[in-house]
Amino acid sequence: xxxxxxxxxxxxxxxxxxxxxxxxxxxxxKRTAADRxxxxxxxxxxxxxxxxxxxxxxxxxxxxxxxxxxxxxIEALGSRGNDEERLRxxxxxxxxxxxxxxxxxxxxxxxxxxxxxxxxxIINGVxxxxxx
Amino acid sequence: xxxxxxxxxxxxxxxDLKKGPYEFSLLSCANRPNSSLLDNSGFYIRKIxxxxxxxxxxxxxxxxxxxxxxxxxxDASRLAFTIPPESVSIANASQFSKEADQIQCSVKLEDxxxxxxxxxxxxxxxxxxxxxxxxxxxxxxxxxxxxxxxDKVKDPEVLDWQYIRLLLFxxxxxxxxxxxxxxxxxxxxxxxxxxxxxQAEILQKLIFFDxxxxxx
Numbered sequence: 485x486x487x488x489x490x491x492x493x494x495x496x497x498x499x500x501x502x503x504x505x506x507x508x509x510x511x512x513x514k515r516t517a518a519d520r521x522x523x524x525x526x527x528x529x530x531x532x533x534x535x536x537x538x539x540x541x542x543x544x545x546x547x548x549x550x551x552x553x554x555x556x557x558i559e560a561l562g563s564r565g566n567d568e569e570r571l572r573x574x575x576x577x578x579x580x581x582x583x584x585x586x587x588x589x590x591x592x593x594x595x596x597x598x599x600x601x602x603x604x605x606i607i608n609g610v611x612x613x614x615x616x
Numbered sequence: 617x618x619x620x621x622x623x624x625x626x627x628x629x630x631x632d633l634k635k636g637p638y639e640f641s642l643l644s645c646a647n648r649p650n651s652s653l654l655d656n657s658g659f660y661i662r663k664i665x666x667x668x669x670x671x672x673x674x675x676x677x678x679x680x681x682x683x684x685x686x687x688x689x690x691d692a693s694r695l696a697f698t699i700p701p702e703s704v705s706i707a708n709a710s711q712f713s714k715e716a717d718q719i720q721c722s723v724k725l726e727d728x729x730x731x732x733x734x735x736x737x738x739x740x741x742x743x744x745x746x747x748x749x750x751x752x753x754x755x756x757x758x759x760x761x762x763x764x765x766x767d768k769v770k771d772p773e774v775l776d777w778q779y780i781r782l783l784l785f786x787x788x789x790x791x792x793x794x795x796x797x798x799x800x801x802x803x804x805x806x807x808x809x810x811x812x813x814x815q816a817e818i819l820q821k822l823i824f825f826d827x828x829x830x831x832x
Contacts, residue, residue, distance in 0.1 A: 549774040553821045558808060563801035569824050576772070587790065598794070 495527030496607055499600070506596045515578050518599045522575035525568060525603035529555060529610050537616035548572070559616070561609050567602050574599060730768040734778050735822060742815040743780065746823060749807050750784070750800065759796050760787040762830055779821075785828045793827040800825070
């Protein structure tokens with residue numbers, strides 16, 4: 485049996501990486517931190533919701549649909565689950581738009597602090613859910 | 617679906633618009649510059665008719681009479697979603713979008729059709745109930761909610777996923793706007809328990825929320 489190229493990972497560990505990167509002053513680190521914060525939340529939600537019987541993961545792009553929809557169910561986080569989709573929108577903007585992004589009216593740019601805090605809140609909420 | 621009067625025949629009909637929440641039909645539109653069909657702001661004027669004319673006049677009488685039954689594109693869109701809700705009396709319909717304590721919530725006609733295509737008739741009723749609860753909460757808690765933008769979002773990654781996003785514009789900083797939205801979440805959850813199963817599922821799976829700020 486060959487040695488795995490990538491070991492199994494707990495996606496919530498991306499949060500620590502995001503926090504470490506966010507401290508750095510360079511923009512590459514900040515934008516990567518935003519990306520990791522989103523994926524920490526998304527992947528942790530998917531895996532925890534699956535392990536607790538809330539959804540069946542596809543392990544592909546389709547999970548971007550099933551995770552926010554499942555999170556918003558009353559049995560899961562309810563409307564609070566909406567924040568996962570907000571995180572995704574924010575992450576898309578920060579990752580794909582390489583121009584200067586400012587915190588200004590109607591800019592739809594979220595700070596790295598908001599990304600990390602929101603991601604952590606979602607992770608905490610999902611981890612506290614009972615098994616179904 | 618995009619409706620552009622410059623590319624449409626003059627007698628173009630949209631009978632399926634009757635399925636909308638306030639039931640109106642776009643009977644015709646102009647396809648060439650004509651002073652009688654072009655208003656001051658340069659918009660082509662469409663002839664709008666409502667199946668229930670009496671109800672329409674009772675509610676929007678002044679608005680309609682001002683324009684002799686010809687509503688501008690935006691006016692027709694504005695009729696699609698109303699804030700405040702029907703339970704709140706509108707003293708003067710002609711000032712519908714001007715009163716300071718009301719929230720602007722207009723949707724272009726093509727966007728209205730796009731939203732309708734995602735939500736269906738049941739979903740449109742759900743959306744109106746969501747807009748009502750947002751308005752009532754905003755008034756009750758004195759939020760600086762300026763306007764609500766309703767967008768159809770085609771997901772960039774999941775091919776078959778389309779949903780509706782309500783973008784709430786607050787005259788505040790981002791942190792405050794974020795807090796307002798978080799206070800709205802339990803209210804939406806309460807609304808969800810009062811909806812029937814189909815409507816609750818639409819609210820859960822097809823309607824999402826985000827905030828924008830307009831404070832300089």
